[in-house]
Amino acid sequence: MIREDATIDAGELYDVAAALGMTDQQVRLCIKRVVAEGLFTHEGRGRKALLRATEDTRAVLAPELEYLRLMYAQDRGRASWDGVWHVAAFAVPETDRTARDAMRNTIVELGGAPIQGGLYASAHPWEERIRSAAGELDIAGSLTTFSTRDLTVGACTAARELAAHLWPLDRIAAGHERLLGIAEHVRSALPTAQETERVTLAIALAAEFDRAHNPDPLLPPELLPQPWIGASARAVVAECWAALDAAPLPPIRLFRWYADAVTEITAPSNSH
Numbered sequence: 006m007i008r009e010d011a012t013i014d015a016g017e018l019y020d021v022a023a024a025l026g027m028t029d030q031q032v033r034l035c036i037k038r039v040v041a042e043g044l045f046t047h048e049g050r051g052r053k054a055l056l057r058a059t060e061d062t063r064a065v066l067a068p069e070l071e072y073l074r075l076m077y078a079q080d081r082g083r084a085s086w087d088g089v090w091h092v093a094a095f096a097v098p099e100t101d102r103t104a105r106d107a108m109r110n111t112i113v114e115l116g117g118a119p120i121q122g123g124l125y126a127s128a129h130p131w132e133e134r135i136r137s138a139a140g141e142l143d144i145a146g147s148l149t150t151f152s153t154r155d156l157t158v159g160a161c162t163a164a165r166e167l168a169a170h171l172w173p174l175d176r177i178a179a180g181h182e183r184l185l186g187i188a189e190h191v192r193s194a195l196p197t198a199q200e201t202e203r204v205t206l207a208i209a210l211a212a213e214f215d216r217a218h219n220p221d222p223l224l225p226p227e228l229l230p231q232p233w234i235g236a237s238a239r240a241v242v243a244e245c246w247a248a249l250d251a252a253p254l255p256p257i258r259l260f261r262w263y264a265d266a267v268t269e270i271t272a273p274s275n276s277h
Contacts, residue, residue, distance in 0.1 A: 006021065006204075007066065007257065007259070008256050009256045009258060009261075011057060011058040011063055012055050012056060012057050012058070013045070013055070013057075013058075014055065015049070015051065015054035015055065015056060016052040016053065017201075017204070018032065018036075019032055019052055020201050021201060021204050021208060024201060024202065024205040025205060025209065040056075043059055043061065044058070044061070044062045045057060045058055045059060046059065072223070075129075075223055076218070076223050076235075076239060077239065077243070079223065079226055079236075080226075080235075080236040080239055082226075084225070086128060086226075086227045086228065088154050088164070089152050089153070089154055090126050090127070090128065090152065090153050090154070090156040090167075091126070091127045091128070091130055091131055091132065091150070091152050092124065092126050092127075092151050092152065092153065093112060093124075093125050093126075093127075093132075093135050093149070094123055094124045094125070094148070094149045094150075095108055095123055095139070095144065095148045095149070096123050096147055097144050097147050101144070104142040104144050105144075107142055108138065108139060108144060108148075111135070112125045112135065113125075115134060116221075116223060116224075117222070118171035118172050118222065119171075120158055120171065126156065126171060127222065128222070128224050128228060129222075129223070132152075135150060136148065136150070158170055164228055165227075165228055165229070165230075167228075168224055168228035168229065172224065173220075174230070176220070177221050177222075177235070178233075178234050180216065180217040180220065180221070181217050181221075181234040181238045182234055182238075183213060183217065184213050184214060184216075184238040184242070185234065185237060185238035185241060187209060187210060187213040188210060188213075188242045188244075189241055191209070191245045192241060192245050192248065194206055195249065204257070206245075207249055207259065207260060208259070210242065210245055211259055211263060214242055217238065221235065246263050247264075249264060250264035
C-alpha cells in the first residue's frame with residue numbers, strides 16, 4: 006500500500022484491509038505496532054491519517070529483481086544449469102552462537118540445503134554473497150567455499166536425485182499449488198473488479214507470491230520434476246500483472262515494481 010512518495014493513505018488501507026477480512030481494530034493495532042517499531046511515522050487520526058515510511062523501511066521495500074529475473078529466465082529456458090554444485094562449510098564455536106545462527110540463516114535464505122553439520126550446497130553461484138555475510142559477522146576465517154561437478158550424498162549421485170534428497174520439494178510444490186490457485190482466482194476476477202478490489206487482488210497475489218517463493222531455492226529445471234508447478238504458477242502470475250499493468254492503477258510502489266519487473270523479464274526475446 007506504500008505509494009511513490011513513501012506514504013500510505015489510512016482510508017485506503019482500511020478499505021483494502023476490510024476486503025481482505027480484517028477488522029478496523031486489527032488495522033489500528035497493526036498501525037500502532039509498526040509505528041512503535043519505527044517502521045512508519047503517523048500523522049492525523051483514523052481514516053484521515055497518513056502513514057509515512059521511515060528511511061530504514063524504504064531501504065528494504067523493493068523485491069529482489071535479480072531473484073525475479075532468475076526465476077523467469079529459468080522458466081523460459083534462458084538460463085541453463087552448468088552442472089556445478091556450490092558448497093559452503095563453516096565451523097563457529099558455541100561461544101559465538103549468534104554469529105553461527107545468523108550465518109546458517111543467511112545460507113538457507115540464499116537457497117542452501119544442509120548436507121551435514123555445517124556443510125551446505127546450492128545449485129547457484131553464491132560465494133560472493135556468503136563471503137560478504139561472513140565478513141559482516143566477523144567469521145570469515147571460519148568459512149570454506151568450493152565448487153564441484155562430482156557431488157555424492159549417501160547413495161545419491163544423479164543430479165535430480167540429489168536435489169530431491171537435499172530440498173523439501175513436496176513442501177515447496179505445495180506452496181506453488183496455493184499460489185496457482187490464488188493467481189487463477191485473481192486472473193478471473195480482474196476484468197470486472199473496481200479499484201479497491203483490484204488493489205486488494207494485487208496485494209493478495211503479491212503476498213502469496215512471496216509466501217511461495219521465500220522457501221524456494223529456485224533450482225534449475227534440470228534438477229526438478231517436469232512439468233514443475235512453480236513455473237506454471239509463475240506463468241499465471243505474469244498474466245495477472247500484465248492485466249493489472251494494462252489499466253490505470255493507484256501510484257503504489259508494489260504495482261510498479263512487479264509490473265515492470267515481470268513485463269521486462271517475460272518479454273519475448275529479440276534474438277533470432
